[in-house]
Amino acid sequence: MPNNKVLAIRRQNFAGWTMALPACLLVFTFLILPFFMAFGLSLTNQRLVSPNPTEFVGFENFQQMLGIGLLTMEPDVDDTGNIKIDQEGNPVYPRVRNFTRNQDDYPQYFKKREWFRIGLPNDKMLVVLAQDVVFMKALFNTLLFALIVCPIQAGFALGLALLINQPLRGINIFRTVYFAPVVISMVVVSLLWRFIYDGQNGLLNALLQMFSLGLFESVDWLGNTATALPAIMAMSIWQGVGFHMVIWLSGLQTIPISHYEVARIEGATRWQTFRFVTWPSLRNTAILVMVIITMQAFTLYPQVQVMTRGGPLDSTQSLVFQAVVRGYEKQDISGGSAISVLLFLLVLSISLFQRYLTREKD
């Protein structure tokens, strides 16, 4: 008898595995395999279409992307030993390409380009050079985007959740309204906001002019290096706030009413109730929201793709956008893979750090 039993269990196991096989196969082919292939490809010089065989190049792609150099320049001096001054009264500096192009004296600056420069005391000038300036801008923009969007979006979402978590008549209408942007595709939202941000007859300019009684001068929000990234940030916050509101709301609704009743009896003000009752009870929700928002912020892509395509002057480049541009438009699969791998490591380390910060201390 026991032998029969073992056999039956084995047969059941076999049936189970057979049924799970298609799903496993799909998961392996489309999730696990590409993940590891990205790692592998980032170490080669693979191109989308190329007559040359693929070669293993080690960390060259990463060196290429992350290479930076620091160059300190002194102002040009004229024959009498005085500093040369341009028409606006600023000192004149040598051209950066004197250092970076085919100069045997400066092999460390070879083929690097200027990223940005900082003025130092004594009229010296520090120039930060990067092997891949576009990538650096994309990295910087993505970090800035995450740094600004995460707290503001989380904060707004919590505010909305607190407002909506009240037993008022018609509150569901507000819930729906706040959640509506989440349901709309980011591409559609981006297209709509392109009209709002339009420099000529966009809604935003029209409104600002109306409320300033015509004093406000129209701004081409997406065509200006100073406003393009903030404009995308504002739109992204608006679009995603409803989603995080719902997460906060679910956290708020797990807090027992009696906890608030005790606070009322003990004489807590509204702020004290939030500080001592609501906020500590939302600890786990807060961790979840922060991790999700951070991950979403780092994958900034459709907004850029639809609204600015990285411009103007690379002021809205993002990591994912660069990964796509390199991989498909420039047909540089290995470069795109390398960016994806870096992005993965970046988000992973930030998530781990967040977990470390929010660990249970007792």
Next chain:
Amino acid sequence: MGHVSLKSLNKFYGDLEVIPNLDLEIPEGSFTVLVGPSGCGKSTILRLIAGLEEVTKGEILIDGNDVTYLEPSQRKIAMVFQSYALYPHMTVAENIGFGLTLAKLPKNDIRKRVLEAAKILQLEDLLERKPKALSGGQRQRVAIGRAITRNPKVFLFDEPLSNLDASLRGQMRVELTELHSQIKATMIYVTHDQVEAMTMADQIVVLNEGNIEQVGNPMELYEFPQTLFVARFIGSPKMNIFQGKVAAKYQCQTLGVRPEHMEISHDGGILKGSIRHIEKLGADTLIYSQISGYDTVTARIIGKLEMNIGDPINLKFSDNHVHRFNDGIRIDS
């Protein structure tokens, strides 16, 4: 300190009237228990006194001051919840001193008053623990500690023992009664358990569908239930209720006899039937017998009894211990 008066209290939830019109005096320093079946409005009354629900009509006075529309925190009351409502992220000490922290008292004063409360409740060794590391009884004591530090005129308890197991409940009953005699504040206690009411109260208020059935001390309620509802509700096992021929013999519609006043009759008796079930409790025995023409009749017989299920039985009772009711109201002979 702590006399509570409810005057023509009326409460609607939407169109549903839960408290029709209620007058009640709760003397200062008393241990008053509001008791009744679920849905009788006892918790609502407590929450109205606390200020957690708004009164529809009527007045609530504490020591003569009208508190009907005051915030809960201004009524000089403290409340202990059935769920304890302890904050899981705070230690025992922080929970007990919560109100004092809110009032921004100096840290030393808070510490001192938390220690005082902890001493009364024997919580000194647990002050740094979080609530989840405590047993049910300990959590209950922390909730009471939080109430004590408020130094209230009136303590409100909302079914505080119903989450505890039976033996712990018995122990907490004793502790709460001792606490009452120690701090001498007015305590209003809501329960559906008539045993808690009988053992702890010096004034019991029996409620039924938002109306007061009877107010009195436990023995008054037990010996002279003014309504049939009180007669049925107070006492365990329940009073035997007879209608029909037996009641008519005593010139009433309904006759009540407590189980301990039933006797086994060996010379006939007026109630003939057979034994359905026997509970041997040691000191006494409960006999549930099926009497023809009536529901199950319970008799409490002192000592042990050599009878079996199915045996025929004759029961009688003495005229001195009957409760007579017409239209649900007691009639005194």
